Structures are given as structure tokens and as C-alpha cells.
Amino acid sequence: MRRITNIPLLRKHNVKTVFSIIWERRAVTRRELSDLTSLSAPPVSGIINQLRNEGFVRITGKGDSRGGRQPDIVEFVPDAYCVMGISIGVYRIRGIVTDLYCRVIDDCEMAVNREFDEDIRPGIRQVVKELLEKFGGISDVNRIIAAGCSFAGSVNSGSGLVLNSPILGRFKDFNLKSFLHEQSGLPVYTENNVNLAALNEYYFGKGRGRDFVLFIQAGWGIGSGLVIRGDIYTGADDSALEIGHTVMQVNGKRCYCGSYGCLETIASFPAFFELFNKHARESTKKEVRNLAGASFSLESVYRVFDLARSGDETAIKVIREVGEYIGIATANMLNILNPDIVVLGGEYCAVKDIILESIRETVRTHAWPVVKDTEIVFSDYGMNADLRGASALAVRNILEAGHEAFIR
Numbered sequence: 238m239r240r241i242t243n244i245p246l247l248r249k250h251n252v253k254t255v256f257s258i259i260w261e262r263r264a265v266t267r268r269e270l271s272d273l274t275s276l277s278a279p280p281v282s283g284i285i286n287q288l289r290n291e292g293f294v295r296i297t298g299k300g301d302s303r304g305g306r307q308p309d310i311v312e313f314v315p316d317a318y319c320v321m322g323i324s325i326g327v328y329r330i331r332g333i334v335t336d337l338y339c340r341v342i343d344d345c346e347m348a349v350n351r352e353f354d355e356d357i358r359p360g361i362r363q364v365v366k367e368l369l370e371k372f373g374g375i376s377d378v379n380r381i382i383a384a385g386c387s388f389a390g391s392v393n394s395g396s397g398l399v400l401n402s403p404i405l406g407r408f409k410d411f412n413l414k415s416f417l418h419e420q421s422g423l424p425v426y427t428e429n430n431v432n433l434a435a436l437n438e439y440y441f442g443k444g445r446g447r448d449f450v451l452f453i454q455a456g457w458g459i460g461s462g463l464v465i466r467g468d469i470y471t472g473a474d475d476s477a478l479e480i481g482h483t484v485m486q487v488n489g490k491r492c493y494c495g496s497y498g499c500l501e502t503i504a505s506f507p508a509f510f511e512l513f514n515k516h517a518r519e520s521t522k523k524e525v526r527n528l529a530g531a532s533f534s535l536e537s538v539y540r541v542f543d544l545a546r547s548g549d550e551t552a553i554k555v556i557r558e559v560g561e562y563i564g565i566a567t568a569n570m571l572n573i574l575n576p577d578i579v580v581l582g583g584e585y586c587a588v589k590d591i592i593l594e595s596i597r598e599t600v601r602t603h604a605w606p607v608v609k610d611t612e613i614v615f616s617d618y619g620m621n622a623d624l625r626g627a628s629a630l631a632v633r634n635i636l637e638a639g640h641e642a643f644i645r
Contacts, residue, residue, distance in 0.1 A: 251276060253639040255284045259294055259313045260337065260636060266300035266308040285311055291644065292317040315340070318644070320635070321368065321384035321423065322627035324430065325361065325413075327457045328535065331624050332364040334372050334381060337635075339441060339628040343371045358416065365420040382643040384423040385630035386413060387430040387623040389458070391476045397427045400475060424643065426630050430454070431478075432469045433626025434616070435462035438580045440629050442622070443614050451576035452622070453480060455563055456584025457506045457535070463574060467633070480566055481505070504562040506538050506584065513541050513555045520551045542588050553591055560592040564599025571600065571608040582616040582623075589615045 254274055259265055265273075270281050288294040295314055299307035315336040322339075324331045331346040345367045349360050372381065390402025397414020417425040428436075435444070435452035444450030444464070453461045459481030463470040471477055481501040482494050489498025502508055510533045517529035525544065531537045545552035567579060585592050593615060601609050616622050635643050 248280075249639055249641070251280060252284050252287065252641065253636075255281065256288065256293065256640055257636045259288070259311055264297065264310055264312040266310055268300070268308040270311070285309075291640075293640065313337075316342075317380075319372075319381045320628050320631035321365075321381055321421065322387070322624050322631065323361070323364065323384065323417065324387040324624040324627055325357070326387075326389050326430065326623075330357065330360045330364050332368040333624055333628060334368060335625070335628040337632055339437070339625050339632065341625075343368060345371060361416070362420050365417065369421070381421075381423060383631040383635055384417060384421055384425045385433070385627035385632075385634075386417055386425060386427045387433045387627040387630075388413060388427060389430045391474075392427050392429060393475050394426075394428050394469075394471060397425065424631075424634070426634050428469065428627075428630055429460070429462065429471075429475070430623040430626075431460035432462035432464075432471065433630055434582050434618075434622035435464045435580070435626070436469060436633070437618065437622050437626035437629050438616060439464040439467065440633075441625065442616055442618060443580045444578055447577035449574070449576040449578075451570060451574060451579045452616075453563070453567060453570070453579060453581050454583035454623075455504065455581070459501050459505055459563070459566075459583075461570065463576065478570075480570060483566060483569065485562060485565065500562065500566050504559045504566075506535070507533055509555065509559050510538055510541065512558065513552065516551050516555055520549075522549065522551075525549060525551055538584075539587065545588055545591055556585075556588050556591045557595040559585075560595025561599045563592075564596040565603055567596060567613070568600045568602075568604035568609075571611055572605045575608055576611065579611060579613045580616050581613065582618070582620075584620065586615055586619055 255270055258270060258273055267281055271278055285294060293314055294311050296309045297312040298310045300310050315338040319334050319336055319342060322333045322335060329346050329348050333341050334343040335341050345364055347360055347364055349357050391400035392413060393400060397412050399411045399413055414425045414427045431452055431454045434454055435450055438444035438452055439450045448466050450464045451461060461478040461480040463478055482496060482499045484498050485500050485503055486498030490502040491497050492499040492502050514529045517525045520526055528540055541552050545556055597613050618625055
């Protein structure tokens with residue numbers, strides 16, 4: 238490993254290292270910082286004093302002594318500064334301001350009309366504006382030091398350029414990062430929504446303490462994201478892990494992506510409701526048959542969920558069948574990736590008590606023996622996993638680049 242000999246650069250590296258350790262551990266003694274960084278006491282004390290002056294840390298007490306004086310306990314102050322998270326989804330745009338542990342301080346959202354040719358830029362602009370206004374005056378706004386954006390589609394994580402999306406349709410090649418920077422004045426980082434849901438789970442959710450975290454989101458659409466030791470796996474063209482477009486039926490229905498038989502054609506919400514209609518016509522219950530004649534909508538899907546929760550056999554059967562499809566796709570991912578844990582999210586969380594066991598049983602039947610017992614759980618964050626992940630993306634970049642670059 239190459240040694241850093243430039244003194245200012247070396248100090249910047251040391252500050253960044255100490256800052257990251259305190260953030261990750263939340264509270265740590267001066268002696269532990271010296272042991273973890275191989276720095277002597279004077280430079281550690283100097284860095285701690287700098288971080289105290291900037292408001293990032295505080296001294297909260299004394300640790301256990303190993304001989305001599307008791308060492309100070311240094312605690313991270315998560316609300317010293319804040320970050321903004323934006324989620325651009327299928328039918329709404331959401332925004333949050335969080336502390337540096339991604340705990341929500343303020344939020345707002347607005348519905349969008351899901352049309353391929355709709356210009357959603359005014360909606361994004363409005364959410365950012367409202368969020369800044371809700372957060373408070375100039376002094377508070379200046380505490381927001383970075384922003385992350387979750388996007389339901391393929392986006393170049395470096396440039397912020399939209400590569401492909403069923404939402405922005407005619408806005409392919411739209412630079413999301415530049416647009417959000419113009420609206421907020423903040424450093425902005427962009428990433429696919431499911432990748433950010435995985436990042437949130439890695440840092441704060443069911444994947445905390447695991448090296449390989451696979452997140453699968455299923456509902457209106459289906460996608461997946463993988464975090465490996467804190468790094469998002471994006472592939473060569475920022476389009477990795479499109480599980481929704483893995484082929485499940487060679488001669489299946491045509492998908493909007495142009496292929497045939499994709500997982501989304503048999504397990505996404507539109508496919509789910511179509512499957513329900515097919516089975517519902519055979520039901521003896523009037524309310525079930527009446528719902529089968531309804532047009533597809535998010536509301537109609539949730540009405541099916543209500544039927545399932547009330548014990549309707551037709552609704553339960555359809556949910557379990559879709560769970561089998563998702564389970565087969567999950568088994569394939571386990572065979573290829575071998576993650577420590579699979580965390581599930583998306584709108585199917587509304588019926589997780591029904592669908593989860595179907596997914597698990599299918600995985601146990603079809604996955605390679607070594608990986609068939611991999612832990613599979615639903616996220617505790619519901620539909621907010623990617624939004625929290627957007628804030629986590631901003632925080633991660635602060636940790637990686639060094640906090641000094643973000644303080645205004």
C-alpha cells in the first residue's frame with residue numbers, strides 16, 4: 238500500500254478516518270481511536286478538537302481505564318448537520334430531511350400522474366422547494382450539506398444522467414443530478430431506487446453487520462440491488478440486477494422492455510391483477526366477482542389484498558402463486574450471488590404474512606443446497622427503504638469524500 242507523504246493530504250486522510258470511525262461506532266474512546274487508526278494521542282486529540290468545534294462530536298463521559306487516567310468517550314452528534322433525500326417513484330415524488338443517521342426530521346410528498354409523456358420536473362422542483370421551506374430559516378437550511386436522489390430506473394450514478402425509465406419516458410438523457418443541484422444548491426448524488434433500498438438495509442436495517450446484502454423490491458415493478466461491504470454493485474453500465482427482466486417464460490407475454498416472459502409480466506401488480514381476474518370469475522363470492530370486472534389500478538390491487546387479509550381463498554391463492562414466481566427468481570439470484578441475507582420490499586409488504594412463506598418454500602425447493610436456507614425477510618422500512626437510502630447515499634459520500642468539503 239502506498240504511503241501518503243504530503244502532510245496536508247495525510248492530515249485530511251486522518252481526519253476522514255477518525256470521522257468515519259466515530260460515525261460508524263456512534264461512541265468511542267480516545268484510546269480506541271488511537272488503537273483503530275494507529276495514530277498517537279496528540280493527533281487524535283487534535284482531530285477530536287476540530288470535530289468538536291465544528292459540532293460533529295461531543296464528550297459524554299469517561300471510559301474504562303487500562304491503567305492511568307480514564308479516557309474520554311467521544312460521541313457522534315448526528316443532528317449537527319443534515320442531508321436531503323429525494324425519491325422519484327412510479328406515482329409520487331417524496332422528500333425528506335434527515336440527520337446524519339438518516340432519521341427523518343421533515344418530509345413532504347406529491348402525487349404524480351403516471352403518464353409516459355408527463356414532465357415531472359415541476360413536481361421535483363416543488364418538493365425540493367417545499368422541503369427547504371418546511372425545514373426553516375437560512376440558518377437551518379445551511380445545515381443541509383448534501384442530497385441523495387432515488388430514481389425508479391437506470392441512472393448513471395456518476396453523471397446523474399437518466400439511462401432508461403418507464404417513468405421519465407421522453408426524458409431519457411435528462412441529467413437528474415444537475416437539475417436537483419440547480420434546485421437545491423447542494424452537492425447531489427443519484428442512484429437507482431432499489432440499490433438505495435439495499436444501501437439503507439446495509440447501514441440501518443436487516444442487513445446491518447452483513448457483508449453481502451441483496452434487496453428485492455416487488456410491487457408495481459420488480460427490481461433488485463446488491464451491496465457488497467458498503468459498495469453498491471452497479472455493473473459496467475449502471476444497469477445490474479434487473480431481476481424484473483430476467484426471463485421466466487421463454488414464450489411468455491411481451492414485456493414493455495421489448496423481451497418476452499420477464500418476471501414483471503407474471504408477478505408485477507398489473508400481472509397480479511390479471512391473474513386475480515382469471516381466478517375470480519370462478520369464485521362464488523359476489524364481491525370477488527365484481528372486483529374481477531374492475532379496471533386495473535393501485536386501488537383495485539389493494540382491494541384484493543383486503544380480501545386476502547379477510548381470508549378469501551381466491552385472493553390468497555393468487556398472492557401465493559405470485560410468491561412462487563418471485564421465489565423462483567430469488568432462488569436464481571441466490572445461486573448466482575450467494576448473499577448473506579435477502580431483504581424484501583415494495584408494495585407486496587402489505588401482504589407479507591401471506592407471500593413471504595410462499596417465497597421461502599419455493600427457494601427451499603429450487604435453490605442450490607448450500608444457499609437454500611439463506612435468511613429471507615421483509616424490510617422494516619416498508620415503502621420508505623429507498624427514500625431513507627437516498628439520505629444514506631448522501632451521508633456515505635460525506636464519509637468517503639471527507640466532511641470538510643461539505644461544510645459551507
